[in-house]
Amino acid sequence: MAKRKASKRPRTMAEAVQISLSEVVQEDPTPRPLEDTQPSQVTQPSQAPHLPQPIQPPSNAPETSMKKCGRGSAKGIHQWGTGTKLKLMFNNDFQPLGDEGSRLKGQLGTMLRNPHRVPLTYLDWNSVPEEIKSAIWKEIEDNIEDCPAEFQPVAMRSCNKLWKDHKAKTKEKYYTKHEEDPDILLKVPKRVLPDQWKELVSYWRTMDAKLIATRNSKNREWRGPDHRTGRTHFSQIRHEMSANGENTDKMSVFIKTRDENDPDVKAVVEEFNQNLAEIPESLQTIEVRNKIFHDVLGEDGHGYCKTYGAGVLRSAVYGQSSRSPHASSSSNLNEITRQVREATQEIEQRLSSEIEQRLRREIEQRFVGEMERMLNEKLMAHLGHLKHVSDKWYLDGHEKVCLVSYTIPKHDVAEGIVVSKDPLVKVDGKPLGSDFWKVLVKKAKIPNASLERPRKKFCTIGEAVDCAVAWRSCDVFVEE
Structure with a gap:
């Protein structure tokens, strides 16, 4: 072909x-x-002389449009060419x-x-x-x-x-x-x-x-809002920012060289800040900020680097070995993303463990509550002729009460009489406290049943007949 x-x-x-x-x-x-x-x-430009000569438009050419007052062209250096x-x-x-x-x-x-x-x-x-x-x-x-x-x-x-x-x-x-x-x-x-x-x-x-x-x-x-630096080169602006201790990442230079009241500039800065807020503050390096800058405003064009001005080679900014202007930035950002992902997973695992423990405790509490409810129902069915003392709080100390075992399953172990409900009253030298009553045992129905709070001389209900014992108030019932 x-x-x-x-x-x-x-x-x-x-x-x-x-x-x-x-x-x-x-x-x-x-x-x-x-x-x-x-x-x-026309004469080929390549054949034109190299020394500048003043040139005036032809006399028959009409005047161009009226000049406006402005900055005007630079006058150059007066000593130029004088040695x-x-x-x-x-x-x-x-x-x-x-x-x-x-x-x-x-x-x-x-x-x-x-x-x-x-x-x-x-x-x-x-x-x-x-x-x-x-x-x-x-x-x-x-x-x-x-x-x-x-x-x-x-x-x-x-x-x-x-x-x-x-x-x-x-x-x-x-x-x-x-x-x-x-x-x-x-x-x-x-x-x-x-x-x-x-x-x-x-x-x-x-x-x-x-x-x-x-x-x-x-x-x-696609290049974004125009800068407002006039004849001041970006290198001079970067030099002054560095001397003043200011950050010289690309977004900082962008903001420094633009009109912050410009709606387009505001939109760029807002989008940049939103993306930056997703990165932990400790990981907001210059490389990360520059990467986000290019995500918002696009990559560098052929032969120039954004916010560095004309004349700066890409290799001078990114290095000869960098195949991509943001190879190092992307690598750093990927590393940061990995760290953030790992930290997030760790937090999720910790939260999952805490939630799991909380659910386990809640299930256990519900299970225990349900078991107590079922046991109480069985107890009431088994001890249907008894009624809890709390429903008959006006005991005068002469009415019989039934003492129910503290172990499960519950059993009616003895009959007795409530002597005192005062928490300060002592049995065997130890105050009753808020959970126990002083009860005089009159009859042992299950003699080998253990006392809820054993005494020094005996431990079973059969040994405590005609003696006062400390019995848990929730296990004291009266006959209907």
């Missing part, structure tokens, strides 16, 4: 427009005017910190907005020729004291973002808002050459560009 030839990817917008037009011609060979869609012949080198302080990821870092970012923005140096007519940063990128890096090296080589990828990523932002703002301000204006080609933005502007407009009008813009717009919605 023959291999399909790889199509050559266009690098400039002019090439993309030509490809788009050729596809249209193949579908519909009817000739049509190309006044608005055919880009004019006076900039002293920078870097963090562990080789991101510049402090005021000098912000000034450098402004200088890079000035360089990348120069239409002679890096035209906007390249499709993306990867299409920008290496000689242009090398010239930019050479200029950065020449103007920074002891510039580390590790700063190059950080600087190039920053240039990529600044250039893309410049293109996006140019399109939004000068094209999207005036797309239907018939004179749009004459309204050339200040930092775009006239021929480049025609190429930009021609490309933005193609169907491919519109599809890409729609896709990018949808992707942008």
